[in-house]
Amino acid sequence: MSFSVHTFEINPDGNNLGFAFHETIGEGREIYFLGKFQVDTIDASAIAEELFGTVVDSLTKNSESDQYEAFEQALKGANNVVKRLKQKMPSDPEIVIAYFDFHHLYLTQSGGAESYLIREDSLSQISEPSTDEDVLFSNVLIGNVSVQDVLVFSNTRLLRTVTNTQFSDIFQQASFDDAVAQLRHSLMSASEEDMLVTVIGIGKKSTSGPAAFLSKMVSKVTPDKNVRGTVLASEKDAVSTETEIEDSAEADVLETTEDATEERLDLAEESASTETKDVWLDSFNLLQTTVKRWLGKISLEQWKKLIIGGAAVLLLFVGIRFIMNYESEADAALRAELQVARQSLSEADTLLIQGDREQAAVLIEKARKSAQNVLSSKTKTFRFDAQTVLKDVQEKQLSVENARKVNPEILADLSLKNDKVSALGILPLQNNSYVYDSRRIYKTVRDIVERGLKISDSESIIAGAVRSGQKVLTFLSDAPRVIEMRGGVISPMSTADETWKTGIDLKNFGARYLYVLDPVSNQIWKYTRKSSSYSGATAYSSGVDLSRAISMAIDGAIYVLSDDGKIQKLFRGNKVEYGFRNLPSIPFSGKNLKLYTTANQDYLYVLDPANTRILVFDKGERFATYKKQVLFESVANVRDFFVDDDEQKATIVTDQKLYEFGL
Template sequence: MKSNTLTKSQPRLKFQEFIVNNTAQGSACHIFIAQPTPLEEKNFGKLFLLLELTNFQNKADEIFTKIQKSIATNYYCAEEFIIEVAFENALQQTNQLLQNITAAYGDEWFKHFHAIIAIAKDQEVHITSAGKVQGFLIQNDRILDILQQENTHANVNPLKLFSSILSGNIREGDSMFFSTESILDFFSQEKIKRIIQENTTEEAIRNFTEILSQSQTHNFAGIIVKTESEVLSGTNFITGTKETLTDEVQDSMQSLIQKEQTTHELLTPSLWPKIKTNLSSFKEKNNQKYFTPAKQEDKKEEKKQSKQHIPPSMKRALLLIFEGCKKITYWITKGLSILLRSVWSLLQKDKVKRFPAKMVHFPQRTGGILARIILAFQRLSRPRKILLLLSIIFIVLFAQSIMHQGSKREEEKSLLEYETKIDDAAKKIDESKAALLYKNEEGARAFLIEAQTILASIPETISVYQEKVEPKKKEIQTQLNEINHIRNFDNEAQVVADFSSINANLSLGALMVLQDKFLVTDATNGTMYTAKEDENPEIFVENSETQDAIKTMTKNNDVLMGFTQGAALKNIDLEKKTLTDVQVEFSTSEKQASDLNFYGGRLYVLDAEKNQIQKHIKTASGFGKGENWISDTNVDIRDAVSIAIDGAIYVLKKDGTIIKLFAGNKDPEFKQFAMEPKFSEARKITTLEEGKNIYILDGKNRRIVILTKEGQLVGQYISERFTDIRDFAISNDEKILYFLNNVQLYRVSISQ
């Protein structure tokens, strides 16, 4: 070990304020940043205010002084050391003061009063505001409006003015900026961010005042709160002893607190400090007298926790010893009954009956060491035999006792490890909530998945599983559903049409939403059905003789087309209620296509077998031979199941992956959201040419997923009614979702 110099960096909050008075006719501004004693700052942090009065300037100084004195006195003299409680109590007293001022001066001044009152302790921040003020959090490359309010309190009771508190943590490298409302007339949020991030607090204040001083009509006030690293140095410590510096800092702080208390006693003309000291001493003695067992239990718990970290090699060795002891105990117990019967025989008078028949011949039936041991035992006198047997019994019982204690300790240690895991999971859940405050959904999701993984390693057999683990799992799932925008609409889905009125055993196929009705195909034959909302369905085309059912429907401009299982393209005439063949030169692989679509009068067929999309040009008699549309050789769509077109083509693969293609090439700007839960049975994708979103059916997970056309998540809609979903469609205004489940057609309103 050698002597070194220790340098340690820790974040601290730095405050800098400015007031710019350009005109006597402008608003009156006031800033107060408390300068508490070290003990007060340790317990309560730092209080700061920003106040503005846009009228009644002649009363402003008096009102500001009263508010400052009230909030500072009530906060730093609070009996409660929990800063949230102390802050709330101080605000209640300040609200009472505002009521008194209103009673004295009338309520007209109150309409022109604007304020920010905040507490910062370490990295914890609590803020309340009233009126029109500005508050921003500057984090990394973002600036967030943390107040987000257009407050007017013309009709607000003064007793309830400061009743809402915003709480959170400011991290190292973050900054906060508070100001009067009019500052946004001179600076954009982006410019405010750059000034604060690219300069020290002093330079930032200088930049603000130089520009704001040029105004002739407004007065301004602002506060910058910035986290900066504070370097603490200590010398001549021994390398490897982490406690050295900590003890010195604690001793220094205790000395500082003791000096402050001593000074307070000397300056206070009262006997109360002495009485208080004596009462505290008496209380400590009583605590020691009556609560010593509890303290001993705490020490035992600390000792237990300190011993929980056992090296893996030692754990394996202990486990082997434990298993060996179990086997030894088993064999000793097995022979114990024979030994006990032997003791009983020795106590009998008749020596011939001292041993059972088995024991008499036992040496002759054995050999080697065991036979010699038994013969030696028989030669012992009766008292020695009894003493030996009693000793063996005692040893067995003692070994069992040791094993029981070891097993009990192992259970306690395991339970302690599981409790630690539960605490770790709870911390991850709290971190996810903090990430959501900054609208960081990806970060929150990562924390929740970590917590989920931790809890999954805890067996359901532990005693506290139902009490502590299950509630955490439910909380995680609730938060994940919220982050993943999952919405269950079991109670919102309404039945539009029930096709069981035609035949309860129908097997329906494709769905098409028309202007005033719905068209549905039969999955087993060429029959088609139609329905209107709140009316009984009816047969549209009766064609039960053919097995060539229509498996998908699409539109070519205003012409409705159907693609059959036999690879035939049909023209569906809604007026004549007929199906006619359309000539298309399909290749052999195209006849196995699972989907096709029209765009700009051209037919596009998903030819997954050839890893292509075939484009067919319109001809006089139908559509010509297909041409390879995909030119990007890196695109793989061999497991694709569906396509949607709006100028670009969206290709859906079985695993839910979406490939966006434009002019035959993959669009590099399309970034698909990492879906949770993952797709398990992606079956169909659709979009509208002028729509905002794309829609995907995930059959096994019973959900419809909505993404933007850039790949970002909009929402996930699930329902237990998706037991046998056949097809779905979206209304032209993208506000209603229709889904065909078994023989019923449902509708549900969606919000985006």
């Protein structure tokens, strides 16, 4: 995918605080940076170069990982640079950073900077203001770009100067260079504001070279060899009206040389043309003589046969062309369906870049139905095209639902210690993972698996929990009994009751409290840890239906997940109005769902093994609002999971292996 790029600055304020950079970091991978710093910034050039260099280094280093995650990591590095240099930069700069990974676009901006997409005859603003005052780059916009799209980045809002219609009309011209020149002229004529603009044409032809970057300040000095990115002098057609360009003797020499070269080329072309004409004339005369001799030898009867044969061949040719070009009404209708599908996907792309996921979903569903209509028809003419469209629909659906595919990294193989192991769950404690099956607990330190510690010869583990402050793992067995493990020592615990309550899940909270989920009794039982034993069970829940409950999590309130994919919340034992909101198109349900959160985390996590994914929800007061999902399609039979305290990585366990991936 080729890029034609123009960068220009109009009405510069003379402080030389505008910058633009570009770097190609691999095949199909391009980074563009446009930034305008405020007058109170100290050493703006060095700051701009360090910000851009940080992004380039990070993306280059993470070239093999998921590119959305890689871009987020790069922005974290850039935000750290901003924090470190805050004293030199009291006011936030206006910056756009765009990262192209083939046709995928990842975009962020700060301050009043804005970005626009022109696709066919429509203009869309694709930038969003930052919602986090603590960091400079907080939003990441994701979308796909297509050939003939035009992207415009600016340090300020251009739609105050040119209208939406004017903007889109400008880029309907056949010449991309002329369109950019007209945009620049329109901005100069209508505004006195200092504007720094980069225009990128996807697949557009340009005669001005690959790109033109950087402010007048940087173009006046020799770029340091250590500066990251391609540092290019300002375009002549872009900067000449703002900065006086002096004619030089060298320019005169170049002009004279070019004229002489053109004259020599003209003479060479004239000579070649004359020779070519002579060759053609000789060939034509020879052909003419040969045909006359051959025609003189043909009889009248032979002439008749030639005419009849020629007519037959002509009729056959016409018939074949008619058949090849004939299209039935049914085929025409199917072709129209495919066109509807493709157009819907193209419009959905634009809406996704704008952030309008709801309307994009409507168009994607429309495309899916159209493609399905083609596939369900009797003809096979358009089957391949319809299948291709459906694959695009699936990809777009991931974008609509903010879904990412990951390739989990294997951490440990439990079967190396026990080839018959069948894990039930996993617990995090002190940066290590503890995996348990029905009888044993396996401590893993990254890829090292320790020998399994047997809990009991007669009891089977049902569920486990962590009391991290006391470095204790707690397990519920089918005896029923609660068993603790501290420092490798197994301790069966007693209760003030005659026996422990049965249950399917348990969780600790704080140093003292233990909760057991018991759907059979429609209750959550609460125990208090004493010095060497537990109190009797207290009925905790009230006014809640737990008959279909399968998993719970606790952060002060208790969240209970049911096998029908519904969630309930209890606070101090009483049910609170609560539920999932904005759920993805593919529902989740089943006995194997798992719920996870802690008091230190902002999100609720749902493990959906049947669809090989983890769903992430904002943990609100009344709703758990869908945020995104992460798909691990290459790993099946996942039993349990946990998320690290920083909410950056998830660890999953299958029957015999541990995997890790970024969220």
